[in-house]
Amino acid sequence: MSWTTMKLLPLVCLCLLTRSGTTFADEHGSGVVRVVVKEGSDAILPCSLSTKENAEEKLFDWKKDGGKEVFFYVGGFHYNNGRPGQDQQFKGRISHFQDELKYGNASIIIRKTKVTDSGDYTCDFPLLQPRQILKIQLVVELTFRDRSGEITGASPEPSVKILEQTNDGMLLLCEVLGAFPKPTVEWQDSAKKMVPAEEPQVSERGGSFYITLLTTVMKTDRYRCVATQEEISHQIYAETFVPFNEKLFEDTCSRGDVTGWFGGIVLGAVILAAVQALLVATKRITVRCNKGSREQRNGYH
Numbered sequence: 554m555s556w557t558t559m560k561l562l563p564l565v566c567l568c569l570l571t572r573s574g575t576t577f578a579d580e581h582g583s584g585v586v587r588v589v590v591k592e593g594s595d596a597i598l599p600c601s602l603s604t605k606e607n608a609e610e611k612l613f614d615w616k617k618d619g620g621k622e623v624f625f626y627v628g629g630f631h632y633n634n635g636r637p638g639q640d641q642q643f644k645g646r647i648s649h650f651q652d653e654l655k656y657g658n659a660s661i662i663i664r665k666t667k668v669t670d671s672g673d674y675t676c677d678f679p680l681l682q683p684r685q686i687l688k689i690q691l692v693v694e695l696t697f698r699d700r701s702g703e704i705t706g707a708s709p710e711p712s713v714k715i716l717e718q719t720n721d722g723m724l725l726l727c728e729v730l731g732a733f734p735k736p737t738v739e740w741q742d743s744a745k746k747m748v749p750a751e752e753p754q755v756s757e758r759g760g761s762f763y764i765t766l767l768t769t770v771m772k773t774d775r776y777r778c779v780a781t782q783e784e785i786s787h788q789i790y791a792e793t794f795v796p797f798n799e800k801l802f803e804d805t806c807s808r809g810d811v812t813g814w815f816g817g818i819v820l821g822a823v824i825l826a827a828v829q830a831l832l833v834a835t836k837r838i839t840v841r842c843n844k845g846s847r848e849q850r851n852g853y854h
Contacts, residue, residue, distance in 0.1 A: 589692045596666050598689045600676030602657035609654045614677045615647075615661055623647060623674065624661050642669070666693045706761070708732035708780040711791045722771035723795050727778030731761040736780040740768045741790075743775045773797040 590596040598615070602608060615623040621640040624647045625631060631649065639647075646664045653660070659678075663670055676687040708729055716724040729738055735755070740748040750768035757763070770776060777792035 585688045585690055587690045587692065589694065590666055592668055592693050592695055593665055596663045596670070596691060596693070598661050598663065598674055598676070598691065600659045600661070600687045600689070602659075602678075602685075605657045607655045608657050608659055611678065612680050613659045614679065615674060616677065617642075617670075617674050618672045619675075623663075624649065626659070663691075666691075668693050668695060706733035707785060707787045708736045708782060708789055710789055711738070711778040711780055713776075713778050713791045713793045715793060715795060716767075719769065722769040723797055725768050725770060725776060725793070725795070727766045727768075727791075729762070729764040729778075729780050731758075731763060732780065732782065733761050734782055734784045735762045736764065736782045738764050738766050738778065738780050740766065741777050741779055742770075748776065770795055770797065 586599060588596055588598060600613070600615075610628050612627040614625050617623050617640070621642065622638050623640065623643050625638060626649065643663070648662045648664070650658050650660055659676060671691055671693045674689040674691060676689065678685040709731065712728040712730065714726045714728075716726050718724070725740065727738060727740065729736060738753055740750050742748055748768050748770065750766050754765045755762060764780075766778065768776075773796055775792055775794050777790045779788065779790040781788045
């Protein structure tokens with residue numbers, strides 16, 4: 554290829570710019586630039602011509618996931634801030650490097666990124682010969698801390714209650730009211746060993762998870778309900794002391810057994826008495842019938 558031919562081919566280079574995040578090319582050499590930022594920060598999506606030729610009078614078009622219009626520029630005109638054609642998702646959040654266009658820099662900035670901004674973007678120069686399209690993958694990672702440093706979405710302290718004493722033991726309730734990401738909830742004893750529990754009941758409202766967990770214990774101990782969110786390295790628990798009277802429980806169970814046994818005896822005695830009464834009544838009826846028959850036969854003679 555001659556030098557003249559090379560000058561006529563406007564090549565697009567992968568100009569790696571970073572801003573509050575990590576930007577790197579695909580390690581498999583697929584030509585896709587990957588940009589990773591935290592939610593709420595700004596993301597620069599890089600796109601430049603390798604020839605550094607002036608792009609002020611050119612046309613380039615940014616799109617997301619093959620269809621959503623992000624930013625359109627042609628000969629000094631561009632749409633942003635919700636102008637016709639731009640997807641509402643990006644209204645007022647896109648800017649470009651106007652002073653850098655003369656050097657072929659068509660990169661854009663997405664302000665205050667959201668998780669929903671994650672996806673595949675293209676920077677397209679449709680009028681170039683050959684047509685040039687640069688691919689960028691944006692990954693917006695969830696952030697769990699607000700401006701005060703508090704972890705947002707972290708599970709609040711669980712609510713624990715002693716509901717009632719049953720024939721099986723003491724019934725305990727744990728409630729986790731509003732957490733994201735979804736926490737793992739479990740009951741533990743004072744030795745931090747997991748206590749068997751029922752299947753947790755989970756519901757989701759407004760992007761947060763609400764969880765209830767029941768367990769039945771049979772001895773005096775301090776029990777805690779633990780909520781763990783590994784994704785954000787967060788764990789919190791609440792505990793309660795159960796003054797369980799094992800002897801009273803055993804006596805109650807024993808009395809229940811004795812009562813049942815005694816009740817069975819009484820019921821059997823009642824049934825036996827009824828049968829005996831029926832037999833006596835039947836015998837009397839039979840004797841009367843026999844007596845009447847004899848008197849009737851004597852009358853005939």
